[in-house]
Amino acid sequence: MSARLKQLVIRLRQLEDLLLALLLTAMILLATGQILLRNLWDYGLSWGDPTLRLMVLWVTLLGAMAATRDNNHIRIDLLTRYLPDTAGRIARRLTDAFTALVCALLAWHAARFVGFEYQDGNRFLDLLPIWPFQLVMPIGFGIIALRLLLCSLAPQPPQEKQ
Secondary structure: OHHHHHHHHHHHHHHHHHHHHHHHHHHHHHHHHHHHHHHHHHOOOOOHHHHHHHHHHHHHHHHHHHHHHHOOOOOHHHHHHHOOOHHHHHHHHHHHHHHHHHHHHHHHHHHHHHHHHHHHOOOOOOOOOHHHOOOOHHHHHHHHHHHHHHHHOOOOOOOOOO
């Protein structure tokens, strides 16, 4: 890999981590603020709950992207743990390829959903169109699918038996 490409990958990883950390921090602060406002003053921000729901969607997909980036995602690997190294690598590649296919289908249908939201003109907080905020779904699932596809094609070191 060239030095420029490595630098780009590092920068994208840092951006992904920064966005995830900032979003999670903002989500915690907003949720805490909502709780305090409701319990202490019987008041809440009208935009707080819809914003938190959207932030949960973003944190979930950004977290899933980071997990697949580092190969720390949830996997059902009972069979591969007890297979010989070669068979285990083949099984991992097959499951990664299948999971990539599922995520690609999710990205496709998420893109269709966002398109429907665009056509319907649905709005966030009655102010802004909702579809740009929902683009994280097709983009996130697309990136996850791409990472899993690359994992299924690239040689992987054998996992330690536990």
